[in-house]
Amino acid sequence: MIDLQVLTQAVGDLDEKAILTMVKDFVATNPSGEDAQKVVFACQQGMAIVGDLFEKNEYYVGDLIFAGELLSQTIDLLKPVLSSVVTQKVGSIVIGTVEGDLHDIGKNIFGSMAEAAGFEVYDLGIDVSPGAFVEKVKEVKPQIIGMSGVLTLAIDPMKNTVKALNEAGLRDSVKIIIGGNPVNADACKQIGADAFTTNAAEGLKTCQGWVK
Amino acid sequence: MMDAVAMTNERNQMFRDLFSGKTPQRVPISNPATQDFAIQYAGLDLAECQWDLTKLEQVYNKFCQDFFTDTYPGGSIRIPSHYQILGSTCIVMSSSGFMQHPEVVGLLAEEYDQFIASPYDCLVETILPRLYTELNGSPAKVAMALAKAMRAKSDDLAYLGTIQAKMNAKYGYATMVRALTEAPFDFLADFLRSFKGISGDVRRCPDKVAAACEAVLPLMIKKGTLPNSSMLGATFIPLHMAPYLRDKDFATLYWPTFKKLVETLVGMGQKVELFVEQDWMRYLDYLYELPENTIMRFEYGDAKLVKEKLGKKHIISGFYPVTLLQTGSKQQCVDKAKELLDILAPGGKYWWQADKSIINLDVNGPVVENLRAVLDYVHENGSY
Amino acid sequence: MLGGEDKMDSKYYITWEEYLADHPELERKSKQAIEPKIQKYEDIMFTFIMDLVL
Structure with a gap:
């Protein structure tokens, strides 16, 4: 049986070879869905270590991106043995880069960390219109919306998206977090979001606080 | 009222002083708003104006008239025509008309050795065909696309150059040349x-990353070379990835070839202007090591600390937060300008620029009024 | 001379010396008039190509 503590530490260390070897060996034993779920949980705990090291300035954004890639490789390996288990999600989030902006790195980091933390993540992609956010919220009824933007211009479309949610009567049903280079407390207030962040790990903590 | 030629001479002298480490007569100013902003300020359609450049002369006229600046406020411009003709996937226009750079992969991980052996050959043969659909196909098709695109870009640049020359002649801006690398x-x-x-390569194959940086250095030097090193101007180098790296990766992979690049350009008699993107506060000791009077425009960080650590050796710029123009009152915006002026201007070696460019404009928002107030404040209060 | 080109070593960037070696017919023509022109378009092409990936 796989040593879950060793796996968690390997994820925290971003030791790609060790992680893949352990998980491949584990899958080869034809494990039960429940055991596979434990492996996923161990990886999630490893991602929490990554988040902590990021906050301590030992890891930086490049490391978070690499961590996201490692995690999705791991989940892909586990998928065949996980299929029999219904996974319990801690909450759901709709994310997207706002209209006029094509940058998706920050959004993708946040998305993979949120997924790793057990959220159901609906990613609308880039250059997302206010209408597209509204439609998705109607469809999947998430608890949280995450809007991302890098350009200084991103603040206006964020404001427009909140306005559109208000007009559709959906604003009070969701929490809204904004992320990206131009956001700060003043911008957050002006946009009408509930929280802002320039740091994916911190943003995730905010979201976790909301679904507790 | 001074005529425009005299103003150009005076401003050129200001920048000559600044670049050589002398205190200029006042703090030189560059308007952070760009052509995109100017088009919206004129009330015109952003996408249309970038295709039909004939509308831009009136755009610039109004923009130059209404906002104080010592340098032509064109910013770095990506003209859509040649990107369109080449089938660009790496520079595209977003729904709102802004030219942007989505995340693309031009070089695969398994192609490092090919790139290291000859970076320019690899660019032409492998990378460009992957990033530009019209450069992928029969030689005749590629040749036609390239010829059309070069002609389009050359026409557009010539047209924009004419507008710039007219504005310089009318408003007396400093006449500086720029190279980009x-x-x-x-x-x-x-x-x-x-x-x-x-981000994966840094952990999986750092040796190849280092070798690729070495291999491409001669191209970056050549690209950053001004037509004539005695011209007034600088090589502009926007810095991107360092804040996202661990210190040890920065030290071994980013810094060595970057330092060589700057030293070589300066050794050729040129000025170098860095756009120090994001937060570089943990790298200030490295920046100190660069040749004297390197221009450093900062985005985020501690202006006081930068002045203290780098301000005697290098020319400091940036820091003014453009987001404040959108969220703050006029008084708050001016107070911020005063605060930075008090910190950065003493002893010279300060060029007023904002922390980043302003590309968008909400016509009902406060940006126009706030920006104008800040530019005027620095102009009126920046004398030495 | 522009920096770095000596080390470029590419089949798509030809220095004047390399060009002349391939075109001996130019040896007896006015090289001082031809060289800057040939070199100029070599450099314009280089800048165009590099700007596509900057």
């Missing part, structure tokens, strides 16, 4: 390996 690591990251790709 990148740190080898950033070049490798931005269009070749992508943010995600390079």
Whole structure:
């Protein structure tokens, strides 16, 4: 049986070879869905270590991106043995880069960390219109919306998206977090979001606080 | 009222003083708003004006008239025509008309050795056909596309150059030339390996990353060379990836070839202007090591600390937060300008620029009024 | 001379010396008039190509 503590530490260390070897060996034993779920949980705990090291300035954004890639490789390996288990999600989030902006790195980091933390993540992609956010919220009824933007211009479309949610009567049903280079407390207030962040790990903590 | 030629001479002298480490007569100013902003300020359609450049003369006239600046406020411009003709996937226009750079992969991880052996050959043969659909196909098709695109870009640049010359003649701006290049690591990251790709490479194959940076250095030097090193102007190097790296990766992979790039350009008698993107406060000791009077425009960080650590050796710029123009009152915006002026101006070696460019304009918002107030304040209060 | 080109070593960037070696017919023509022109377009092409990935 796989040593879950060793796996968690390997994820925290971003030791790609060790992680893949352990998980491949584990899958080869034809494990039960429940055991596979434990492996996923161990990886999630490893991602929490990554988040902590990021906050301590030992890891930086490049490391978070690499961590996201490692995690999705791991989940892909586990998928065949996980299929029999219904996974319990801690909450759901709709994310997207706002209209006029094509940058998706920050959004993708946040998305993979949120997924790793057990959220159901609906990613609308880039250059997302206010209408597209509204439609998705109607469809999947998430608890949280995450809007991302890098350009200084991103603040206006964020404001427009909140306005559109208000007009559709959906604003009070969701929490809204904004992320990206131009956001700060003043911008957050002006946009009408509930929280802002320039740091994916911190943003995730905010979201976790909301679904507790 | 001084005539425009005299104003150009005076402003050129200001920049000559600044670049050589002398205190100029006042703090030189560059308007952070760009052509995109100017088009919206004129009430015109952003996408249309970038295709039909004939509308831009009136755009610039109004823009130059209404906002104080010592340098032509054109910013760095990506003209859509040649990108369209080449089938660009790496520079595209968004729904609102802004030209942007999505995450793309021009070079695959398994192609490092080919790139290291001959970076320019690899660019032409492998990378460009992947990033530009019209450069992928029969030689005749590629040749036609390239010829059309070169002609389109050359026409557009000539037209924009004419507008710039007219504005310089009318408003007496400093006449500076610019070359653009990148740190080898950033070049490798931005269009070749992508943010995600390079983040993996740094851990999986650091030796190849280092070798690729070395291999591409001569190209980056050549790209950053001014037509004539005695011209007033600078090589502009926007810095990108360093804040996202661990210190040890920065020290071994980013810094060595970047330092060589700057030293070589300065050794050729040129000025170098860095756009120090994001937060570089943990790298200030490195920046100190660069040749004297390197121009450093900062985005985030502690202006006081920068002045203290770098201000005697280098020329400091940036820091003014453009987001404040959108969220603050006029008084708050002016107070911020005063605060930075008090910190950065003493002893000279300060060029007023904002922390980043302003590309969008909400016509009902406060940006126009606030920006004008800030530019006027610095103009009136920046004398030495 | 522009920096770095000596080390470029590419089949798509030809220095004047390399060009002349391939075109001996130019040896007896006015090289001082031809060289800057040939070199100029070599450099314009280089800048165009590099700007596509900057």
